[in-house]
Amino acid sequence: MRITQQPTFKDIKSIHQAIQPFINKTPVLSSSSINQISGGTLFFKCENFQKVGAFKMRGAASATLALTQEELAKGVATHSSGNHAQAVALAAQKMGAKAYIVMPSNAPAIKRAATKGYGAEIITCESTLAARETTLKEVVAKTGATFLHPYNNYNVIAGQATAAKELIEEVGELDIVMAPVGGGGLMSGTAITTKALLPNAQLIGAEPELANDAYRSFTSGTMQYNTRVDTIADGLRTNLGEYTLAIILQNLDDIITVSEEEIIQAMRIIWERMKIIIEPSCAVPFAAVLQQPARFAGKRIGIILSGGNVDVENLPFRGLVTGD
């Protein structure tokens, strides 16, 4: 099923059905300790337990299923800082197609290794959007593979939207639904689902200060660009796309930005209190909750935990001062 315009919730329901064989129904976890710290009642949709360790499997499966047999025979290609790479590689492998993945040189080693493990061919480039796009164009020209954009693709957006669908179907009413914003695929999918199922819920995105293109785009109403790519939240270094910006402008109530230190602190609290492994990108919405306690106190809050792919040999915790 190829989606050629902004997905409706009906599209999302069809995609959810279609991608079932390729995804896990991930658990929703809560923690009394986390609720006590934050003052809200938080429901974490654990996409760190998703196949490939991130929600990206939903979008990649959805986008790969949209291809014809002829297209599949030439393979798929993409650029990604990590999780989308693994997801496209695994989706392609499961559908018998070749995957060509352009990865920036600063992508975490564990993501590179996993992508290779799913049988993909990896092409390394510089860690700027321009370098990624140029390299990708060369690969597509050479191979005839279909480019699966990590987020500016309606099938990808509809796939990512299924995480919020499962979350809301499981926990019911929520006052606030939150997701991290990188390219905006997860946030825009989450927005469409939430507006359909919980029209009164607030939609709040969360973003690193160091990659705040979405915040600036949202407040100005026009596309703004990131100028640096060094936030620890490596999944959120990318810029919004045209499709995701439009959906975000139409639906979001706010975007909150957080510092690097706030991200690491939030990540550490989730690790230590919930005993689950999340990657830095994933901690950004919870960091936003901790930053503005009055705003979230007493609220029922759904948060998509986006992924759990970290390099355990290279963690950011050492020497950090915590409240313990």
Added chain:
Amino acid sequence: MRITQQPTFKDIKSIHQAIQPFINKTPVLSSSSINQISGGTLFFKCENFQKVGAFKMRGAASATLALTQEELAKGVATHSSGNHAQAVALAAQKMGAKAYIVMPSNAPAIKRAATKGYGAEIITCESTLAARETTLKEVVAKTGATFLHPYNNYNVIAGQATAAKELIEEVGELDIVMAPVGGGGLMSGTAITTKALLPNAQLIGAEPELANDAYRSFTSGTMQYNTRVDTIADGLRTNLGEYTLAIILQNLDDIITVSEEEIIQAMRIIWERMKIIIEPSCAVPFAAVLQQPARFAGKRIGIILSGGNVDVENLPFRGLVTGD
């Protein structure tokens, strides 16, 4: 309810009912990636998600509930390398009693901090069983507090037995049930439950080579003692007790010992593939599965993941060679 002889499964059912307000019903997780690596079908009972981050909350709640009002007024005391300490501290706090905790000087910082956070008074001693017992006796003499032994206590054993009860009630038939063996409270409780619910299942304990008192006691039929206390599996440094040894001798099919490197490797695989945080002690049964693949291939295996309290600033992964 005070249990004064080896608990029956009927006792365990009563205790399970009684401790409900003090425990989480923890999830059972599986991973297709872990099954592929191990060759078996593994069901992990996630006591790392238990209150205080370990199964110990079950036994501590059970033992504290056994006290009279008069005993509670004088407080409770124990010695523990960490998780039992936190569990007794929290159980006492919830029942309005004072807790005195003797901790060895090499207990992980995170466990010490958490125990203090539950309002307990901490008394530090050398990391030998003798030092722990002497210090504890002094504390009890001074305060009149009731000593809650970490494992050689029938109420504690019956409490720990409820983890296997939940596991088996959720997943049904199993060919093999496994738990790590430290003092033997979890293993002996697991044994009684498993024999009652799945009389044909094999019961296999797993232990670090560096603290293999249970293995030597099991094979010789008489109590043997640990001579060193430096395994990375800090929860398994303790020796069997009289009660736990008897239950283990009566019920176990085998005890497998694993090296420090096997423990770290197994822990890393669970972290990376399952995205959950487990402590080294907790990885020991899975390390045993990886050590003897032929024995576990094709089997349905239940494993109690005992806890998730690690110091994230001091992890053992750096420089370790893995298959990735």
